[in-house]
Amino acid sequence: MKRPARPGRDRRAVHHPGPSGAERLTGEAKVVVVGGGIAGLSAATILAERGVRVTLVEASPRLGGRVAAWPLEDGRTMSRGFHAFFRQYYNLRAVLGRPDPDLARLIPIRDYPLQRPDGMRDSFNNIPRTPPFSVMGFVARSPSFTLASLAKVDVPAALELLRVRFPDTYSHYDGESAAAFLDRLRFPADARDLALEVFARSFFADPNDFAAGELVAMFHTYFMGSAEGLLFDVPDDDYDTALWQPLGHYLARLGVEVRTGVRVSTIGPAGARTDHGELIEADAVVLATDPRAARSLVAGIGDPSGPMDAFTRRVAETVNAPPFAVVRLWLDALVAPQRPAFLGTSGYGALDNVSVLERFEAGAAAWSRTHGGSVVELHAYACDPDVLGNEGSTDRLVQHLTSELHRVFPETAHMGTLHSEVLVQDDCTLITPSPWNDRPGVETPASWLVLAGDWVRSDYPVALMERAATTGILAANALLQRWGVQGEGLWTVPTRGLLAR
Known part of the structure; x- marks a missing residue:
């Protein structure tokens, strides 16, 4: 078999062939994919391309999961924070390339400095x-x-x-x-x-x-x-416009039934049941939700057998990361032109990075031209409870992150805020120092159930969005192999270091 073309410039990148078999499913198989984030979208793409009937169910109104974006008033948008699309994300980029083969919606960020208050910068x-x-x-x-x-x-x-x-x-x-x-x-x-x-x-x-x-x-x-x-790329507009709407349209053309705003309450060998009691019949389930939702759904399976009991405990032992926060500000003036589009920070309290969105997002650029101000996003990755303040109020958080912005970009201290949006969530995974092999993997003791997501163990050197895409493809491959259908090959960075024997 001819080795596929490399997806990047690294000559040492490793190709991992998918399962062999027929090019397409000859009979009929139905799969329900629970979760419309990167993992679920990746699994749905591979399965549908091979003739599997796929129903993709997402609880929120839009696709994208933890990389979602949504509209606000006056053409403005909000998201769950900045994400970097590194060139090493071979498998994610392959999925995004289905509706956009040239990845024209991804544009490079020239640099992203890392800065401390003492002026030191890398x-x-x-x-x-x-x-x-x-x-x-x-x-x-x-x-x-x-x-x-x-x-x-x-x-x-x-x-x-x-x-x-x-x-x-x-x-x-x-x-x-x-x-x-x-x-x-x-x-x-x-x-x-x-x-x-x-x-x-x-x-x-x-x-x-x-x-x-x-x-x-x-x-x-x-x-x-x-x-x-x-260095990395970013979408040229908000995530929904640039990435998930095109991929959703691609899936629809393949026959995938995409159902947003529908929450799944239970899963089992017959498929998935929604909060409204509807059974979505399927031969298999791809569970591609965030870890908290996955724990709840797995706990509800109710199979007391030995292998399933151990598997349920493994899923139950996964934990969520501390809350993260995103504050997006629409300012009445422009930040200094020398400011980078993205700046990582250390030593500025809870503030971890600052993005100047009009530098790369078309929607933010249009707002900036109309109103003469910058759209600035502040991101705190793991918030201390003291910074979050009282439950139900984000005033302390916004005040803290804004004051740190003034230290990072001093000119913003004299600017007014025309609009602001705040998001605090705690649905990301925390990969603790606990034994790696005890973490749940893609395959499970139940033949009808596979897992996908950045919280799921993968033997490859992948992380974050790329682990979500990779495990989504691996989940699809596991089902396709059972049905004698050819799977999708994967690419990763080298699996050994330069000095590994």
């Missing part, structure tokens, strides 16, 4: 993309590294980053938190703040509660094991 622009020159170039240019601080680095621990082997690396760090690994690494404090903890928190977690294996995998995936580099 940049990923103009750094070589191919390991190990990427690491050498970053260290040489970064003010976070000095000869004195580099001398203190624990060399054996640092070499672990170059000796990864997946999936073994995930379980190698069982019981160790990301913070404990950083302590053992003895990286310079400045580098830890700017280059390490910022990325750890992008998993919506405090480094003390986050798995070291995930952190090590992240460094391999984004920096030390991939030649795609650390």
Whole structure:
């Protein structure tokens, strides 16, 4: 079989063939996909392309899950926060490429600096993309590294980053938190703040509660094991307009029944039942919800058999990350032109990044031209309860994040706010230092049920949106293999580090 063309520039990228079989389903099979986020959309795409009758059910009014966007007044939009579409997201980009083969709706961000209040700033622009020159170039240019601080680095621990082997690396760090690994690494404090903890928190977690294996995998995936580099793309408009509406139309053309605003209350061998008592009959279920909803649905299966009982306990032991917050401000003046479109921050309280949306979103740019102001988004990944304030009120949160914005972009202190939107959610997953192999995987003891989502274990070095897409494809492949149908091949960054034996 001819090896498929590489999806990026990394010559060491690895192709993982899907199951072999017939090109399309010869009989009839029905699948209900519960969850219309990236994982569910990916599973539905692969299944429908092979002739499976798919019903996709999403509780919210729109597709996209945790990368959703929705309209407001006056043409404005709101979302659940900034997401970076890295070039390493081979499988997600393949799904997005179904309605947009050239990925024309994704545009590059030139740079995304990381900044501290003392003025120290790291940049990923103009750094070589191919390991190990990427690491050498970053260290040489970064003010976070000095000869004195580099001398203190624990060399054996640092070499672990170059000796990864997946999936073994995930379980190698069982019981160790990301913070404990950083302590053992003895990286310079400045580098830890700017280059390490910022990325750890992008998993919506405090480094003390986050798995070291995930952190090590992240460094391999984004920096030390991939030649795609650390720059990324973003949609040229809000997520719904640029990504999910086109993909929804593509699924409809394949015959997928997309049902939004419908909540599933129970799942079983006969399919899924909605809150209104309707049974959506199916031969199999792809459970692709957020972890809290998945725990509830799995707990309701009610199968006391040994394998299912152990599986139910594994799902029940998954946990959610602390709440995250998104504050979007429509200001009455423009931020300074030298401000980057996206800025990561460390040391600014709960504020983790600032986005200037008119720099890349068409809708925000149109509003900016009409009103002469900037659309600025503030994102806090893992909020402290003291910052959130009283339940039901977001005043303290908005005041805190806005005051930090004034420190980051001082000119905004003199601007008025024409509109503001606030979102606080706690439906993201927390990947703790608990044993990796105890986490639920795609396949389950029930032949009719498979799992998908960024909370689901995958042996590949993938994370966040790419893990959601990858597990969605793997879930579809698992069902297709049972029906003798050819599955979808996957691509990942190299599964071994540069120094792995």
